Amino acid sequence: MFFSRLCFHFCRILAAMNPEVDIPYPPRSWLQSNIKSLYIACLMLLVPLWMLVSWYIFTNQAQNNLQQQIKSDLSLFAESLDSELEKYRFVPKMLVMDATLASTLANKNLLHYRNIHDYLQHIRSVTTADEVFLLDINGSTLASTEFANQNINYAHTPYFQAASAGISGGFFTLGVNAGIRGYYFSEPIFDTKTDDVLGVIVVKVNMSRLERGWLNKRTPMMMTDEYGVVIASSVPSWLFTSRQRLDVAAKLAIKSTSKYPTTSFPELQIKLLKQRHSAQIISLPRPDYNRVLEVSLPLPQLGWQLYGHGDLTSLDFTIQRNTALSVLVFILTVSLAYVIMQRRLQFNETLGRREVNQARLQQAKETLEVRVAKRTQDLQDRNDQLKQAQTELIHAAKLATLGQMATSVTHEINQPLTAIQTSADNAEQWLQRQNYQRVANNLTSIKKLAQKMASITLHLKTFGRKTDNSTSWVALDEAITNAVELVSLRCKQEQVELILDCNHGIKDVQVLADLVRLEQVLINLLTNALDAMLDGSDKQLRITCKIENHGLDQKLGAASTLSQAWQHNICLQVIDTGTGINPQHLAQLFDPFFTTKGTGVGLGLGLSISYSIIDAMGGTLSAENRPQGGAQFCLRLPCKEPASGT
DSSP states (O other): HHHHHHHHHHHHHHHHHHHOEEEEEOOOHHHHHHHHHHHHHHHHHHHHHHHHHHHHHHHHHHHHHHHHHHHHHHHHHHHHHHHHHHHHHHHHHHHHTOHHHHHHHTTTHHHHHHHHHHHHHHHHHHHTSSEEEEEEEEEEEEEEGGGGTTOOBOOHHHHHHHTTTOEEEEEEEEEEETTEEEEEEEEEOOOOTTTOOEEEEEEEEGGGGGGGGGGSSSSOOOOTTTEEEEEEEESSGGGBBBEEEEEEOHHHHHHTTTTTTTTTOOOOOEEEEETTTTTTEEEEGGGGGSEEEEEEEEETTTTTTEEEEEEEGGHHHHHHHHHHHHHHHHHHHHHHHHHHHHHHHHHHHHHHHHHHHHHHHHHHHHHHHHHHHHHHHEEEHHHHHHHHHHHHHHHHHHHHHHHHHHHHHHHHHHHHHHHHHHHHHHHHHHHTOOOOOHHHHHHHHHHHHHHHHHHHHHHHHHHOOOOOOOOOEEEEHHHHHHHHHHHHHHHHHTTTTTEEOOOOOGGGGGEEEOOOHHHHHHHHHHHHHHTTTTTTTSEEEEEEEEESOOOOOHHHHHHHOOOOOOEEEEEEEEESSSSOOGGGGGGGTTTTTTOOOTTTTOOOOOHHHHEEEHHHOOEEEEEEEEEEEEEEEEEEEEEOOTTTTT
């Protein structure tokens, strides 16, 4: 299989080198050829195994749930039993606190015995006890709520023996007269003077009352004493049977306490089928209880053991149903996996055939890519040439601007030169007269004039040099000052009022720009404004600055990815009182080679270049007419937030 795939890829390489080489279709894999057989084998092998695992899991889960349910029922019954017995445990303790009983026993007054009989009847009706009786120190009945038991002696009973010894008693036993199961609570009655035991008060609780909660149970329950004898059960035939054979020691203990009238109990035929964690599966001696889950709960305070049972045959249908559903889901899952895998293999086969068909087109595609790459490189070279030409054009525009200002600058320099010559002549004469103070004054004047000329030439030199087109945070005030100084002489010559309307905080504002190129744009805007006012009478050129706090507009925001340090814009406006702009020309005002000036006056590149410069620096440049006449150009650039209080 690996060798065939290797041959297939080798043929593809040859086809890329030579289009005449024919590429065969890829061979079918072993999985593609045997997918159906593999699916059938999986069903035959895995379905029985999955069925066994599912049956085991659901059986264990159902038995665990049943065990928890039985355990919960046993806990509830244990709490109910403890609550029921605890309710009667305090009745004899309360009765012995009555001084009348001790006084009657000490005086042996028969008349008082009749009153005590009525008193015990009242206690019985209030507490719902089964029987309440008073015994003397010999175990004879002095008063009882049952007339049939008034002549019975209880000296042999364990609860009397414990109470006569001065100990509170609580024992399960059969009634002496009727043989009814009961739990007896006994308390000794002491002489208030000598602390001797005068008698015993006994309260009996019928055990059948405790079995009432078992009647509605679908599965049997039982309770055994410390010897394993069943003393309570939901199945009457199991009463007084033994869960295991009693040994000699157990029989002697039962006989010594007179708990039962006999020591022989039939053995309950319980067959252990399987041992589980804290439970066991047994077979009880009933046809419908041949397989039950038994859970036990000890009652340590009483020394008894409580057993609950759950019928496992009732779980068979649920287990079988869940197992069948699990097997069905497994078969559907395997079938779905088979369909998906088959579709995947078919897709891979189709994809392989498609690769063969596309392999012969690869060589033509690669040839086309080479041509496209070459063409792209040519376009890139031309684009670089255009960028270089644009840079040269911008520089040429600056030189042209310098040429336009040459005459004004020459006149501006001639004035300080004439003043320097005059001051030098004066200094020479004052030197001959040895008036050194006047000589020093003339030299100081010459120095100031030279500094003024150096400032003019420095602006021209800085403005005329080439830049690397990079941007940084520069002072807007410096750019405005330099541009104004270069056009201020023309403003004087043409009698134009130049107004700088910027607040005092402008000196703290920094914009993201190139200082020289920003000055070039400002000079171009100021020069255009002066040109527009050549024939005007009221010539006024105004420069305004204001900070906008609403962030960049959509156009500016798209170009402002260089930095996110600013949250404001600076809006610089150049306003003139000229003839304005023809509304039809506003849409194409920034197009290259568009001009409204006469032939030979301009090429129409100034505003186009200015627009490109501002756009490259992440700003915007716009123009509009003013309602009161003239035009205004608005230059927006991102700026840093000025310091507070400016």
